[in-house]
Amino acid sequence: xxxxxxxxxxxxxxxxxxxxxxxxxxxxxxxxxxxxxxxxxxxxxxxxxxxxxxxxxxxxxxxxxxxxxxxxxxxxxxxxxxxxxxxxxxxxxxxxxxxxxxxxxxxxxxxxxxxxxxxxxxxxxxxxxxxxxxxxxxxxxxxxxxxxxxxxxxxxxxxxxxxxxxxxxxxxxxxxxxxxxxxxxxxxxxxxxxxxxxxxxxxxxxxxxxxxxxxxxxxxxxxxxxxxxxxxxxxxxxxxxxxxxxxxxxxxxxxxxxxxxxxxxxxxxxxxxxxxxxxxxxxxxxxxxxxxxxxxxxxxxxxxxxxxxxxxxxxxxxxxxxx
Amino acid sequence: xxxxxxxxxxxxxxxxxxxxxxxxxxxxxxxxxxxxxxxxxxxxxxxxxxxxxxxxxxxxxxxxxxxxxxxxxxxxxx
Numbered sequence: 272x273x274x275x276x277x278x279x280x281x282x283x284x285x286x287x288x289x290x291x292x293x294x295x296x297x298x299x300x301x302x303x304x305x306x307x308x309x310x311x312x313x314x315x316x317x318x319x320x321x322x323x324x325x326x327x328x329x330x331x332x333x334x335x336x337x338x339x340x341x342x343x344x345x346x347x348x349x350x351x352x353x354x355x356x357x358x359x360x361x362x363x364x365x366x367x368x369x370x371x372x373x374x375x376x377x378x379x380x381x382x383x384x385x386x387x388x389x390x391x392x393x394x395x396x397x398x399x400x401x402x403x404x405x406x407x408x409x410x411x412x413x414x415x416x417x418x419x420x421x422x423x424x425x426x427x428x429x430x431x432x433x434x435x436x437x438x439x440x441x442x443x444x445x446x447x448x449x450x451x452x453x454x455x456x457x458x459x460x461x462x463x464x465x466x467x468x469x470x471x472x473x474x475x476x477x478x479x480x481x482x483x484x485x486x487x488x489x490x491x492x493x494x495x496x497x498x499x500x501x502x503x504x505x506x507x508x509x510x511x512x513x514x515x516x517x518x519x520x521x522x523x524x525x526x527x528x529x530x531x532x533x534x535x536x537x538x539x540x541x542x543x544x545x546x547x548x549x550x551x552x553x554x555x556x557x558x559x560x561x562x563x564x565x566x567x568x569x570x571x572x573x574x575x576x577x578x579x580x581x582x583x584x585x586x587x588x589x590x591x592x593x594x
Numbered sequence: 595x596x597x598x599x600x601x602x603x604x605x606x607x608x609x610x611x612x613x614x615x616x617x618x619x620x621x622x623x624x625x626x627x628x629x630x631x632x633x634x635x636x637x638x639x640x641x642x643x644x645x646x647x648x649x650x651x652x653x654x655x656x657x658x659x660x661x662x663x664x665x666x667x668x669x670x671x672x
Contacts, residue, residue, distance in 0.1 A: 316631060478636045479652045485640065521637055 282448015283402040283409075285587035287345070287440040288553045289338020291414075292540070293325035299430070306426045313430050318516025322433030322541030324418040328361050329370040331436035331546075332414035336375055339410065339438040347376030350440075351406040354398055355383045356390030356413040356545035358574065359420055363469065371412065379406075387465075388512045388573025389455075390545035391437070392581050395569070396453045398441045412438040413545035422472040431515070432473070433541030437549020444586070451566075452498035453581040454491045458483075465574040481518060484572045488512075488522040491580040492570045499566075499582045503527050507565035507585075508555055512572055513537035513547035522570075534560065544573060561585050599646075603665050606641045610634065620662035628661075635664075642668050 298321045299310035314320055332355055340346065353375075355368035360383055368381035386393040391413035398409040414436035421432045464480050467473040488511065496503060503526045511519045513536060523533050534555040536547075543550060548569055555561055563585060570580040604618045611630050624630040630638070635658065639650050642664075648671035658664050 316633065476652075478632055478655070481633050482636050482640060482652065485637075515633075517633055517637070521640075 281403060282444045282446055282450065283399050283441045284444050284449050285439045286442045287339040287341070287343025288549070288556060289335045289342060289438050290550055290553050291326075291331040291334035291338070291436045293323040293331065293434050295323060295325045296321050297324050297433075302426075302430050306424070306429065308426055308430065316517070317431060318519075318535070318537055319430065319541045320538045322418075322539075324434055326416065326434060328357050328359055328414045328416045328436075329367050329374075331416070331434065332357075332367065332371045332412045332438070333374045335414065335436035335438035335549075336371055336410055336412050339440045340375065343440040343442070345408065345440060348378065350375075350377045350408050350410045351379040352398075352401060353377055353379065353381040353410045353412065354394040355381070356386065356394040356411070357383055357415055358385050358387045358390065358544050359415045359417050360385075361416075367414070375410075377410065386457075386545075386573070386577045386579065387575055388514065388542070388544045388547065389571040389575070389577040389579035390573070391548045392453070392569050392571050392579035393455055393577070395439075395441075395581055396450070396455060396579070399448070399450045402441060402443045407443050409441045410438060411441060412436060413547070413549045415544045415546045417473075417542070417544055420467050420473050425472070427477060428473055428475060431542050433543050435540055435543040435546040435550055437546050437553050439549060439552075449583040449586045451501075451582045451584055452495045453579070454494040454498075455579045456487070456491060457575045457577045459575065461576040462574065464576060480576075481515070483576055484514065484518045485521045485525070487572050487576070487578040488518070488570050488580075489525045491572075491578045492522075492526055492568055495568065495570075495580040495582045501566055501582070505566055506532060506568050507562070508532055508534055508560055508567045510534045510548055510552045510555065510567060510569045512570065513540060513551055514542045547571075599669060600665065602645055603642065603668065606645055607638060607661065610638045610641050618661055620660070620665065622661045623659055624661070624664075625659070638664070639668075646672060648672060
């Protein structure tokens with residue numbers, strides 16, 4: 272861990288990334304056989320065709336984190352801090368990040384962040400802040416096992432949620448780095464719209480969550496964009512939280528962003544909360560959809576009701592496919 | 595009922611629900627006639643809120659089943 276003196280402001284860049292999904296694929300046909308629903312209905316209404324169930328939040332985080340470290344050419348020794356965004360930790364005490372720390376051989380700090388589906392973007396902003404204050408490298412992970420918090424007999428929620436993880440390594444740079452602007456927010460008065468008591472299952476007012484989700488995604492995206500001075504037209508890619516294709520379509524149409532500039536993976540992951548944005552981002556990166564200098568908007572919303580957006584100009588590592 | 599306002603309403607319904615103009619009658623039922631589910635209705639109301647500059651509470655949508663009911667609800671807010 273660096274000394275606690277605060278250096279001149281400096282930026283950060285993403286130097287590696289990775290993902291993890293459990294092995295068990297749960298298709299819509301699984302629910303067709305158990306609940307009063309059909310594959311066609313689920314696909315049309317949500318955009319989800321399958322999701323993954325299993326493993327643990329820590330194990331998924333470790334697998335994704337290890338892949339991100341490998342890509343960055345780093346070992347656990349190099350990492351000053353783990354930030355693990357999760358709303359489905361394995362234990363109430365201690366943080367899930369503590370297990371990740373041990374198993375990845377990291378000697379720096381470790382803590383969980385819970386901002387539900389906005390958690391990864393909250394963590395991304397915090398990582399940049401801590402790097403500006405002197406940390407050199409942060410491992411940021413979004414990991415969830417929402418299947419444990421979902422009543423598999425409840426047609427309203429069972430079909431929607433899945434398990435998974437995505438991770439990025441952020442490293443200090445000598446320049447301003449990649450983060451151009453961000454917006455973090457929350458409306459605690461709406462927290463009852465989507466919640467799960469300790470030891471219980473999630474319940475959700477889907478209609479009201481839908482409406483608020485579209486509204487706050489658009490507002491937050493516009494706030495971040497306005498701060499950068501770039502327009503939605505100039506975005507190469509939008510990486511939205513993957514909850515429901517209809518929320519994504521409704522929000523992106525209001526932002527005037529066509530589907531070919533939107534990263535989506537929810538057809539095969541379902542809603543993985545904190546993991547959804549890194550899963551979609553990594554999928555886009557691995558498929559060469561981001562080039563150096565591109566502007567990328569990350570935007571999430573979730574329980575709380577929380578929201579978060581960030582605009583980055585891609586300065587980081589790119590895989591072979593993009594060159 | 596003003597023709598102009600209903601035409602505005604109809605345009606919103608055509609866009610959001612991907613239906614044809616002749617399907618959007620006052621009697622049309624969202625579920626049976628327009629194949630619209632609860633989220634479609636939420637999306638439609640969001641669009642109507644923008645176009646008509648009104649605010650509709652989610653609880654007010656509970657008993658809305660027909661185009662006419664939705665239209666009257668929105669117009670009553672003007």
